[in-house]
Amino acid sequence: MSFRDRHAIPDLGVGVGFRIPHYPRVLDSTERLMDWFEIISENFLVAGGRPLENLSRLADKYRVVPHGVSLAIGSVEPLDTSYLAKLRALVARLDPPWVSDHLCWARAPGVHIHDLLPLPYTREAVDHVVERVKRVQGSLERPFALENVSSYMTYRDSTMTEWDFLAEVAERADCGILLDCNNVYVSSRNHGFDPAAYVDAVPADRVVQMHLAGHTDKGTYVLDTHSDHVDDEVWDLYRRAVARCGAVSTLVEWDDDIPEWEVLAAEAAKARAARAEVLAAPRAAEVG
């Protein structure tokens, strides 16, 4: 039985991130504006006040899934138990079908770098992350999904491809995958690999969610900025991923230069249409 079936992972449709400029529109509207919302977990790991009030109002109307940026699953520093306790409380409040964070490291002795730093793709890193994912998943008592990150550096010590690394971690830790199609594309441009090969190698049955976002070409590298429309080549990758993975919840991220709600909603509608088109095609899985 697949990971998605074992954990009864639902297809939530297409959602967007819950971001401050859209709070009034989303919370005050009597219409149902979106299939679901993703929140950045850390923004709501606070004691009280407006953040939690807004979250309650959102959760009253929509399915909400927390997506973290600070777990630092690949750091050698011990897991932050205080962070995990707060995340567990957030999970209890929202009862989401899964929880996600990034396959990266971010903490070192005395400092939290607040970035999604790639790991060297080595046996040691696989073993390290697998153990920590098991602990996190057990602690949260909720399916946990790892997202592939955009990266701007590669390691001399890596002994496998990123997609093999991701697949092995997910299989051995028995966790889900949040496949970020833009991140695959950004990293493929930065490191010169075939993004289609990446998508084709991901264990399809473990993909519980996909991300779409825009990026910025900085000349010597491509930066994952979430500040623009989804690029055409990322749309192509997304279609390929849907053909391979099937009906998987999709999320459009837009975190910088945030547009009017209608622009974001149109991008989500575009994802919905692309997804529907691929899923309606006969033998979609043949693409993969």
Place this chain on the structure above:
Amino acid sequence: MATLAETQAVLAVALRRSAPLAGDPELSAQAARIARGNERLSPVEQVDVYREQFWLRHVDVLRDDFASIRHALGDEAFERLARAYLEACPPASFSLRDLGEHMPRFLAERAPWSEDPFLAELAKVEWAFVDAFDGADAPPFDPASIAGRTEDEWPRARIVLHPALQRLSLAWPSHDYRVAARKGGEPERPERRACRVVVYRGPELLHYLEVEADAAAMLDELARGAPLGEACERVAREVGAANGDGASLEALEGKLAGWFADWTSLGWIRAVRFGEGGA
């Protein structure tokens, strides 16, 4: 092959370097042994992508959290301050929300900023707003909870304030300066004037209110969990001594009903406990 711990330790040092890595031959050599590089970016330049982001991200957060200090110093001087702060107090919490928590102390202690105590006070005010914004909640005050209480029960009552309420003792009206600076104005640095300010959450927004010295002293007493009778005696003593007029307990008690009504309507008072168990 470096261990994962060795790799992360080297990169953590490299990313915290405020200038490009190329300026540090030893660190560059270490980074080059870790990163592979490609035809467009050398190994050191790859690491520098992350190093630049480290500084951009964290300076941006401080710029937002301490907007009035940026106004007071100007952009370039603020950037120097932010970088010095981050070097002295590197981000340690999982949340960027906590990044600036040491700024009031840093400004008070570290030259040259410590030579201008107005800056540390502005930081204290800015941080009070951060804490008021997402501090803990408490259920609203229930008027029924005090119904039927006799007069002789009140001296032993403990009044519970909203846990996110921030009480500030200031040497300048820095709160006014903060608001004007954040509204995009060009406020002049204010004249020195001691004042007491409460920062609190309203139904929609954060608010602040300047309060009289005796009211502020009473709030301090209530916040430390003093029973009402003891609080009144102490405040009367302290305020009377400060004013040199020996303000009477009676005069203070005359204000209590008004304060109680105001502070419950503002949401500052959340409960009254009549037991001996404390707040």
